[in-house]
Each structure stands twice: as C-alpha cells, then as structure tokens.
Amino acid sequence: MILINLLPHREEKRRQRKRAFFAGLGASAVAGVAIVGLWYTVLQQMTAAQNSRNEFLVAEIKRLEAQIKDIATLRAEIEALKARQKAVEDLQTDRNTPVHLLNELVKQAPEGVYLTAIRQRGRVVSVNGIAQTNERVSELLRNALYNSPWLERPELVEIKASNVTTATRDQRRLFEFSMRVSIKRPQAPAPAPAASAAPAKAAVAKSS
Structure with missing residues (x-):
C-alpha cells in the first residue's frame, strides 16, 4: 500500500x-x-x-x-x-704654627744672619733681617726651600748694603734684606709596618 x-x-x-x-x-x-x-x-x-x-x-x-x-x-x-x-x-x-715658625727660622738661619722683624699674614710670613754677606742670605733661602718641613716658596724681596754701628762704635758693612716665605703643614709620616718589613725580609734572607 x-x-x-x-x-x-x-x-x-x-x-x-x-x-x-x-x-x-x-x-x-x-x-x-x-x-x-x-x-x-x-x-x-x-x-x-x-x-x-x-x-x-x-x-x-x-x-x-x-x-x-x-x-x-x-x-x-x-x-x-x-x-x-x-x-x-x-x-x-x-x-x-708660631712655635714651629720661630723654631724653623732659627734652625734654618745660618751663622751671620740676624732676624730683626717677623710678620705673618695668613700662610705668608714676611721676614726682615741683617746678614754679613749676600751668600748668607742665599743660604737662608736654600735652607728654607730644601731643608724645612714647615717652610716653602721662599722669595727674596729686597737686599741692600748698609753701614751699621756696632756696640763698640765700629762701622761695619752689612746687608739688610727682606724676604717672604709660606708656611706649609708637614706631611704625615709613612706607616711603620712598611719600614719594619725590610728588616724582617733581611733576617729571612740571612737565615736562608
């Protein structure tokens, strides 16, 4: 279907x-x-x-x-x-500083140099004095330049010959001078261990 x-x-x-x-x-x-x-x-x-x-x-x-x-x-x-x-x-x-300054000036001044005036302005010191010869002044400048741990840059301002009457009324020919110098602080000393190491090394070398 x-x-x-x-x-x-x-x-x-x-x-x-x-x-x-x-x-x-x-x-x-x-x-x-x-x-x-x-x-x-x-x-x-x-x-x-x-x-x-x-x-x-x-x-x-x-x-x-x-x-x-x-x-x-x-x-x-x-x-x-x-x-x-x-x-x-x-x-x-x-x-x-003044103590070291005076000490250094006395120490570095050679024989025959007499300081008559010292004036300090800051780190610069003006020095006046009398010397027997020019060579004495030159020696003072060299000492201040090379031998002093407190002084540096010395500079001669003026030097002139003059007749000075001594205590015995004698006339002597001297040289009046003026100079400038700067004050410096000395460097700190080197540490001690480095210095003591050298003897120790030498002792080791000797023993060997």
Missing part, C-alpha cells in the same frame, strides 16, 4: 530551520553574554590585583623616600661633623 503525504512539508521544514536558527542564535547570545561576564570578572580581578600592587609600590616608595631623607640628613650631619673636626684640627695646628 502506498502512503502519500499531502501535508505542506516544505513549510514545515522551513519552520523547523527557523526554529533551529533562532535556537542557535539564542544559544550563541547566551554563550556570548557568559563569555563577556566571565571576561569582565577576570578583568575586575586583574584590576584589583594591579591596584593592590600599585598601592604596595606607592607605600614602599614613600617608605624609601623617608629613608632617603634620613640618609641625606645623616650625610649632612656627617659632613658637618667632619667640617667641625677639620676646623678643630686646623685651629690646633694653627695654634702651634
């Missing part, structure tokens, strides 16, 4: 395709909304985590800035203390 379908099957298939299309469209929309919601949630979590890290970094930066300020303050205090220490050391050295 042959069955014949007289219903409008084409319209029925078309309606089925429409229903399937709209169902797929709805499912896609639902999936899209779910994906967008999930991505928004992930973005919110990432933003919150980044904000937390930013707040931590800001707090650490403020703490480091405070430490840097403290370090700068400590450095300024250290520099101030060093400046005070140097000022005290300079004052201590300057207090003893």
Whole structure:
C-alpha cells in the first residue's frame, strides 16, 4: 500500500530551520553574554590585583623616600661633623704654627744672619733681617726651600748694603734684606709596618 503525504512539508521544514536558527542564535547570545561576564570578572580581578600592587609600590616608595631623607640628613650631619673636626684640627695646628715658625727660622738661619722683624699674614710670613754677606742670605733661602718641613716658596724681596754701628762704635758693612716665605703643614709620616718589613725580609734572607 502506498502512503502519500499531502501535508505542506516544505513549510514545515522551513519552520523547523527557523526554529533551529533562532535556537542557535539564542544559544550563541547566551554563550556570548557568559563569555563577556566571565571576561569582565577576570578583568575586575586583574584590576584589583594591579591596584593592590600599585598601592604596595606607592607605600614602599614613600617608605624609601623617608629613608632617603634620613640618609641625606645623616650625610649632612656627617659632613658637618667632619667640617667641625677639620676646623678643630686646623685651629690646633694653627695654634702651634708660631712655635714651629720661630723654631724653623732659627734652625734654618745660618751663622751671620740676624732676624730683626717677623710678620705673618695668613700662610705668608714676611721676614726682615741683617746678614754679613749676600751668600748668607742665599743660604737662608736654600735652607728654607730644601731643608724645612714647615717652610716653602721662599722669595727674596729686597737686599741692600748698609753701614751699621756696632756696640763698640765700629762701622761695619752689612746687608739688610727682606724676604717672604709660606708656611706649609708637614706631611704625615709613612706607616711603620712598611719600614719594619725590610728588616724582617733581611733576617729571612740571612737565615736562608
């Protein structure tokens, strides 16, 4: 027996395709909304985590800035203390400078040279005196230049011959001179271990 379908099957298939299309469209929309919601949630979590890290970094930066300020303050205090220490050391050295100056002038002045006036302005000292000969003045300049740890840059300003009356009323031909010399601080002595190492090496060499 042959069955014949007289219903409008084409319209029925078309309606089925429409229903399937709209169902797929709805499912896609639902999936899209779910994906967008999930991505928004992930973005919110990432933003919150980044904000937390930013707040931590800001707090650490403020703490480091405070430490840097403290370090700068400590450095300024250290520099101030060093400046005070140097000022005290300079004052201590300057207090003893006149003693060393007079001692050096007496030590470096050769026989036949007599100092009549000494004036100091800062690190420069002006010296006036009388010498028996020009050679004595030259010797004083050489001694101040090469032999003194406290004197440097001696400079002869003037020298002239003059007749001087002695205590016995004798006329003697002497030379009046004036010179300038600078005061320097002697260098610190070399450390002792280097000096003591040489005898030790010599003793080892002898024993070998």
